[in-house]
Amino acid sequence: xxxxxxxxxxxxxxxxxxxxxxxxxxxxxxxxxxxxxxxxxxxxxxxxxxxxxxxxxxxxxxxxxxxxxxxxxxxxxxxxxxxxxxxxxxxxxxxxxxxxxxxxxxxxxxxxxxxxxxxxxxxxxxxxxxxxxxxxxxxxxxxxxxxxxxxxxxxxxxxxxxxxxxxxxxxxxxxxxxxxxxxxxxxxxxxxxxxxxxxxxxxxxxxxxxxxxxxxxxxxxxxxxxxxxxxxxxxxxxxxxxxxxxxxx
Amino acid sequence: xxxxxxxxxxxxxxxxxxxxxxxxxxxxxxxxxxxxxxxxxxxxxxxxxxxxxxxxxxxxxxxxxxxxxxxxxxxxxxxxxxxxxxxxxxxxxxxxxxxxxxxxxxxxxxxxxxxxxxxxxxxxxxxxxxxxxxxxxxxxxxxxxxxxxxxxxxxxxxxxxxxxxxxxxxxxxxxxxxxxxxxxxxxxxxxxxxxxxxxxxxxxxxxxxxxxxxxxxxxxxxxxxxxxxxxxxxxxxxxxxxxxxxxxx
DNA sequence: AAGTGGTCTAGACCACCAT
DNA sequence: TGGTGGTCTAGACCACTTA
Numbered sequence: 001x002x003x004x005x006x007x008x009x010x011x012x013x014x015x016x017x018x019x020x021x022x023x024x025x026x027x028x029x030x031x032x033x034x035x036x037x038x039x040x041x042x043x044x045x046x047x048x049x050x051x052x053x054x055x056x057x058x059x060x061x062x063x064x065x066x067x068x069x070x071x072x073x074x075x076x077x078x079x080x081x082x083x084x085x086x087x088x089x090x091x092x093x094x095x096x097x098x099x100x101x102x103x104x105x106x107x108x109x110x111x112x113x114x115x116x117x118x119x120x121x122x123x124x125x126x127x128x129x130x131x132x133x134x135x136x137x138x139x140x141x142x143x144x145x146x147x148x149x150x151x152x153x154x155x156x157x158x159x160x161x162x163x164x165x166x167x168x169x170x171x172x173x174x175x176x177x178x179x180x181x182x183x184x185x186x187x188x189x190x191x192x193x194x195x196x197x198x199x200x201x202x203x204x205x206x207x208x209x210x211x212x213x214x215x216x217x218x219x220x221x222x223x224x225x226x227x228x229x230x231x232x233x234x235x236x237x238x239x240x241x242x243x244x245x246x247x248x249x
Numbered sequence: 250x251x252x253x254x255x256x257x258x259x260x261x262x263x264x265x266x267x268x269x270x271x272x273x274x275x276x277x278x279x280x281x282x283x284x285x286x287x288x289x290x291x292x293x294x295x296x297x298x299x300x301x302x303x304x305x306x307x308x309x310x311x312x313x314x315x316x317x318x319x320x321x322x323x324x325x326x327x328x329x330x331x332x333x334x335x336x337x338x339x340x341x342x343x344x345x346x347x348x349x350x351x352x353x354x355x356x357x358x359x360x361x362x363x364x365x366x367x368x369x370x371x372x373x374x375x376x377x378x379x380x381x382x383x384x385x386x387x388x389x390x391x392x393x394x395x396x397x398x399x400x401x402x403x404x405x406x407x408x409x410x411x412x413x414x415x416x417x418x419x420x421x422x423x424x425x426x427x428x429x430x431x432x433x434x435x436x437x438x439x440x441x442x443x444x445x446x447x448x449x450x451x452x453x454x455x456x457x458x459x460x461x462x463x464x465x466x467x468x469x470x471x472x473x474x475x476x477x478x479x480x481x482x483x484x485x486x487x488x489x490x491x492x493x494x495x496x497x498x
Numbered sequence: 499a500a501g502t503g504g505t506c507t508a509g510a511c512c513a514c515c516a517t
Numbered sequence: 518t519g520g521t522g523g524t525c526t527a528g529a530c531c532a533c534t535t536a
Contacts, residue, residue, distance in 0.1 A: 246436070
């Protein structure tokens, strides 16, 4: 249990970065699960044989990245994707007037397919690997807003069957987290305007060829590992995609 | 010149937050201009009568917000919007294949108008206040990609005439910064898919009603003061709007 | 060589939460 | 009351830049 960081001869950069790496490894390995507390700063300082300040600096960065959450007087916890905390970190569609409403999903399709070249590239798989394909329709205040297709590595997400998606409460990333211990911590999206197809138009309640927002997303877990590829179509009459940049002073 | 922070009786929160506020005020007041160095950490510690660690924590946050930039061994500098450093912080349109290219602007229109209700609301002005309206066409690798209309408070931006926009090298935010000492530090955007009008379609080289990405942006300077309202239309055949969320561990 | 930011430590005290 | 994170200090040493 002694993970003391000795060997100052071989130096892998600053100490606190090494501590951060050890913590990240613990998180990726499931040593501490979402919503659980990690050991106190003084315990970690003992365990890694560094000063509290160094541990604090490592935790500082992980907290800034929303991977850990500090609560004064209680402890430091592994972040979760619960509705209240994370909904709008990865979900950017809001009402045109700026108000936010809970999106309600309806499962349209669940099936298993084989990865084509494009899917394989996005998910870091080989062509022909088994992939889970899920299609959902999202409504806000009863109005259809978004239809999206999710593609997941069937090997990794095997535990998720149709019922998992049908009966879920809350975001899919919460589902991944609770059922698989898999944390989505980063997404990369590419947005285009396209004319909607007949089928998707019908789902969204607009005529074929109406301009809609296409969002291609790749979601990553620790170590920049892609875990989900998603393609959405958003009806932007009445709703908008909100994109804020930089922090405030 | 003694700005010593005494009066611990009236406590406006943590010391380092007060230091941060003082630094931000100095920046907003133009005490240190873009690309200039602020005083060294030890000087600031003396001046504010706090320890270096406290100054460092204040600067840490400003650096995390890309308002200051540290350079080991040289000093801490006020961030600029120069092409190399800032182009892709606020500019999100890239080639479909993920490659980035320098957008080349062409000035289409420069005029002064009166603010209508919507403009006044966005820019925190009164109806009828004078506003500068600038229209540009952006090309990447020769191909027209984006046409956008910028609206600015004429009182604040009076120094910018047509030639300023015609002859500029680099992003408009660099222009604001160099000519007016005005720092854009945050933007908020709302994205929609719309059918392009005939005139804008011609500029972008697509047929009328082609789906294009509409980006409405409000740009803010210190203290959440809006300084620019912008409405863009992006041709997303061949290019995409890139939107990344959260940091990596 | 002098000055800057970067890292690390050790300790004090505070604010908050649980019990 | 004891344990947690939050703030603040003081000092040592390192890495880097400039002259």
